Amino acid sequence: MVQAVAPAMIDDATIERSPGYWSTVWRRFRRDPVAMIALGVIVLLILIAILAPYIAPHDPFRGATLRRLRPPGTPGYLLGTDELGRDMLSRLIYGARLSLFMGVTPVFLALFIGSAIGVTAGYVGGIVNTLLMRTIDIIFAFPSVLLAIALSGAMGAGIVNGLISLTIVFIPPIARIAESVTTSVRSLDYVEAARASGAGALSIVRKHVLGNVLGPIFVYAMSLIAVSMILASGLSFLGLGVRPPEPEWGLMLNTLRTALYTQPMLCALPGIMIFITSISFNLLTDGLRSAMDIKA
Amino acid sequence: MASDTVMTRAPAAAQATGSEPVRPLLEAADLVKHFPIKSGLLGRSNAVVRAVDGVTFSLYPGETLGIVGESGCGKSTTARVLMNLIKPDSGNVLLNGRAPGTPELSLKAFRSQVQMVFQDSYASLNPRLTVEDSIAYGPTVHGVSGTDAVRRARRLLDRVGLDPRRFAGRYPHELSGGQRQRVNIARALALEPKVIILDEAVSALDKSVEAQVLNLLLDLKEEIGLTYIFISHDLEVVRFIANRVMVMYLGRVAEIGPTDALYTGGRHPYTTALLGSMLSMDPDERTMEAPLAGDPPNPIDPPSGCRFHTRCSFAESVCSAKTPALTVSGTGHFTACHMVDPGSGHSKAAA
Numbered sequence: 001m002v003q004a005v006a007p008a009m010i011d012d013a014t015i016e017r018s019p020g021y022w023s024t025v026w027r028r029f030r031r032d033p034v035a036m037i038a039l040g041v042i043v044l045l046i047l048i049a050i051l052a053p054y055i056a057p058h059d060p061f062r063g064a065t066l067r068r069l070r071p072p073g074t075p076g077y078l079l080g081t082d083e084l085g086r087d088m089l090s091r092l093i094y095g096a097r098l099s100l101f102m103g104v105t106p107v108f109l110a111l112f113i114g115s116a117i118g119v120t121a122g123y124v125g126g127i128v129n130t131l132l133m134r135t136i137d138i139i140f141a142f143p144s145v146l147l148a149i150a151l152s153g154a155m156g157a158g159i160v161n162g163l164i165s166l167t168i169v170f171i172p173p174i175a176r177i178a179e180s181v182t183t184s185v186r187s188l189d190y191v192e193a194a195r196a197s198g199a200g201a202l203s204i205v206r207k208h209v210l211g212n213v214l215g216p217i218f219v220y221a222m223s224l225i226a227v228s229m230i231l232a233s234g235l236s237f238l239g240l241g242v243r244p245p246e247p248e249w250g251l252m253l254n255t256l257r258t259a260l261y262t263q264p265m266l267c268a269l270p271g272i273m274i275f276i277t278s279i280s281f282n283l284l285t286d287g288l289r290s291a292m293d294i295k296a
Numbered sequence: 297m298a299s300d301t302v303m304t305r306a307p308a309a310a311q312a313t314g315s316e317p318v319r320p321l322l323e324a325a326d327l328v329k330h331f332p333i334k335s336g337l338l339g340r341s342n343a344v345v346r347a348v349d350g351v352t353f354s355l356y357p358g359e360t361l362g363i364v365g366e367s368g369c370g371k372s373t374t375a376r377v378l379m380n381l382i383k384p385d386s387g388n389v390l391l392n393g394r395a396p397g398t399p400e401l402s403l404k405a406f407r408s409q410v411q412m413v414f415q416d417s418y419a420s421l422n423p424r425l426t427v428e429d430s431i432a433y434g435p436t437v438h439g440v441s442g443t444d445a446v447r448r449a450r451r452l453l454d455r456v457g458l459d460p461r462r463f464a465g466r467y468p469h470e471l472s473g474g475q476r477q478r479v480n481i482a483r484a485l486a487l488e489p490k491v492i493i494l495d496e497a498v499s500a501l502d503k504s505v506e507a508q509v510l511n512l513l514l515d516l517k518e519e520i521g522l523t524y525i526f527i528s529h530d531l532e533v534v535r536f537i538a539n540r541v542m543v544m545y546l547g548r549v550a551e552i553g554p555t556d557a558l559y560t561g562g563r564h565p566y567t568t569a570l571l572g573s574m575l576s577m578d579p580d581e582r583t584m585e586a587p588l589a590g591d592p593p594n595p596i597d598p599p600s601g602c603r604f605h606t607r608c609s610f611a612e613s614v615c616s617a618k619t620p621a622l623t624v625s626g627t628g629h630f631t632a633c634h635m636v637d638p639g640s641g642h643s644k645a646a647a
Contacts, residue, residue: 013450017465021424189420190430193480196379197434197487198407207433211424 021215021294028291035287041280049096058087060094060247069263080266082252083259084245088266092273095247098159099277102241102248103229106163110170111221117171118178119213123186123205133179140172148231152240162241166231170224177220181213215292222285226278233274249273319393320354321523322410322491327351327377327387329370333596343596347373348384349547352622355491360517360524362538362555364531364570366592370547371527375495378525379412391491408438411484415496417476421468421483427453428464431483438487445486452482456512474505478512485516493525498533510537531574535559540628543567546595546603549622553629563631566604602634614641 019027029035048055058077063084067074070081072088079088121132139147151165185191186209194204233250235241242248244255249270256267328351330344348370355361363371377384380396380403388395396406414420421430431452432445440448450460456478468476477497484492494513498506510533516522528534534541535555542552543566551564562568592607593599599606605615614634622630623637634640 013461015428015450015460015465016462018426018467018470021467189414189416190422192376192381193412193414193420193483194422194433195381196407196412197437197483198404199433199437203437207425208422212422 024294025288025291028294029287032287032291034283035291038280038283038287041276042284045096045100045277045280048093049100052094052097056087056090056093058090060086060090061245062086069259069266071263072265072269079269080263082256082266088269091247091252092249092269095249095252095270095273098242098246098248099229099233099250099274102159102162102166102232102236103225103277103281106166106170106232107221107224107228109163109167110174110224111217113167114171114174115178115214115217118175118180118217119182119205119209121175122179122182122213123201123209125183125186129179133175136172136175139168140176144169144227145231145234148235149238149240152235157240157243159242162232162235165235166228169231170221170228173224174217174221178213178217181216182209185209185212219285219289219292222281222288225285226281229274229278229281318356320390321357321392322355322378322525323390323393324351324353324374324378325387325390327374327389328385329373329377329382330385346547346595346598348377349598350387351544351547351549352387353542353549353552355523355525357490357523358521359539360526360537362534362541363525363527363544364529364534364541365544365550366570367529368546368592368595369544370595371529371544372495373547374544375412375493375525375527378493379410380406381412404438408434408487409489410491410493411487411489412493412495413477413480413484413497415499417473417480417500418468420480421476423468426465426467427458427471427479428460430468430479431486434483434486448486449482452485453479455485455516456482457508458482472505474501474509477501477509481509481512481516485520489522491523491525493527495527496529497526499528499530506533513537531571543570546592546598548603549630549632550604551629551631551633552622553626553631557626557629561626563625563629563636564604564633565608565610565635567631569607602632610635610642610644612642 063082063086065085067077067081068085069083070077072078072080074080077087077089079092082088082091117132117136121129142150148165148169151168152162155161155165191204191208194208199207232241233248233253236248236250237254239254242251244251252270253267253274256263256270260267327348329348330346333343333345351370351374353361363374365371373382376382378389380389391401391406391409394401397403421427425433428446428449431449432442435445435448436442450464453460453463458475458478463471463475463479468479471479480497481492497513498509501509513524514537517524524537526534526537538555540553541555541558543550543558543562543564545566551558551562551567558567559571562571593603599616601614601616601618602608602611602620605611608615612634618634618640620632620634620637620640622632625631625636634642635644638645
């Protein structure tokens with residue numbers, strides 16, 4: 001029964017390793033063409049945002065009253081010019097910076113804070129759980145758009161205030177998911193076994209809980225990026241987020257609406273960018289979710 | 297509850313040869329665990345499930361104590377209370393006479409000496425950790441360096457019959473149930489415990505694999521000098537592996553004694569009925585009728601007096617009026633039945 005292998009042989013033996021969870025997820029993800037295209041689009045958008053000064057044909061801030069509201073296809077101005085005569089292409093390219101930043105940052109901040117709250121509530125349970133989660137429920141009770149607008153309105157317009165209000169909007173849903181996933185994981189036998197080995201709560205959370213809950217929480221947070229982008233654009237559109245003359249897609253949509261009847265194609269351009277970005281994030285999330293759904 | 301429970305004194309049952317009193321390794325004294333049932337808007341508890349209701353026993357070094365009983369009788373709760381995974385409402389657990397969580401014996405030190413193997417081999421392994429990492433986790437908690445812990449894990453894998461070269465880097469889902477349960481045993485061994493509580497540890501395995509794992513447990517016990525608490529609903533398996541058996545009914549100890557004495561001469565009607573449910577290998581001795589009808593009563597509102605009186609064919613008025621105490625009924629054999637207790641007032645009891 002018990003094999004007679006000398007201890008030295010065991011210590012020096014080479015171990016056959018199975019691919020880990022995340023490499024399996026990546027292998028499955030790669031086989032999903034839609035998700036890979038979505039990932040490609042997002043990578044491209046990020047590259048555009050980073051390289052904006054090198055690829056934008058014009059200064060996004062310099063306008064000219066003589067060439068206002070040129071339609072797309074105008075020589076020298078591939079996508080036309082806006083209501084102040086600034087090059088649309090350059091502004092859309094530069095706009096990727098703020099729009100992506102405003103979409104992604106609140107979600108990651110909320111992911112960090114919301115997971116901390118949710119995992120704590122879920123693992124500790126009892127009165128701590130009740131206190132944390134009922135507080136979260138109060139915030140969650142407000143419609144997200146209204147809450148974002150109210151918070152931004154109360155704190156005043158600006159990028160930082162916009163980020164803060166969006167982060168607050170996204171903490172409750174993430175905390176809720178984190179709490180429910182953690183609650184289900186903590187009752188599993190391997191957590192009991194870890195407790196039975198004398199480990200403290202922090203060690204158990206780090207080694208046994210986080211590895212099993214961060215995946216689902218992360219996927220959920222990814223799906224919020226699209227919502228966050230649209231909300232951020234909405235705030236800018238209402239004049240509560242990014243302020244002119246900064247190029248940001250939502251804000252551009254707002255300022256161009258005066259030209260809706262004269263240059264409808266031009267007005268649609270920032271909206272198209274928002275649409276492409278948010279649908280890419282959604283498709284990426286779907287792909288990630290199905291790649292992570294491994295029935296082991 | 298405390299008044300009607302008699303402390304079992306060292307019957308030295310495990311050591312059939314020696315008659316000198318042996319100090320118990322692990323003692324459970326009048327353990328009580330009630331789970332409140334939450335109801336109402338404010339979550340006030342109106343009722344409690346009396347999962348464990350005054351359980352007292354001792355575990356002697358080197359023995360295997362089997363715990364048997366129907367589902368819901370409190371076997372697993374007893375195990376979790378023993379492990380200090382849930383705090384008992386009252387009563388205490390002593391290891392070598394010392395209570396865990398006190399200055400003489402920290403909870404951490406206690407847990408390195410008492411380990412547990414769970415029934416669900418898959419749920420008891422972290423799916424994100426390789427087998428060797430799962431086994432090595434315990435030692436690292438107790439201050440063993442990472443490399444030493446992994447080395448220990450690989451040697452233990454070898455010891456439980458899994459080639460570390462093939463299995464150490466694998467994830468739980470790649471292993472069969474029997475292999476996973478070997479990993480769980482290796483993990484329990486990693487802290488070099490004195491006592492291992494096996495909570496239905498082989499119940500979910502195929503019969504052939506079950507036999508292999510049982511033999512492994514016996515080998516390990518002999519090699520390392522372990523003491524087991526073996527919880528199972530499988531009476532044959534318990535008879536095979538246990539030196540002493542404790543029969544539980546609705547959160548109480550019905551009978552406790554040496555395996556042979558209990559299996560051949562159980563004194564409690566419940567023990568007799570439970571053992572009567574075992575199927576014989578001989579077709580001429582087929583079981584013609586159900587030895588025990590119905591489900592156990594609801595542990596939320598257990599019967600008064602002897603909890604078995606609602607299903608017992610010998611029940612008399614004294615049985616519902618008075619709770620029977622564990623009474624000596626043989627060498628190291630204790631039974632909680634009025635029929636065994638002389639002067640209890642039961643017509644079948646000795647006067």
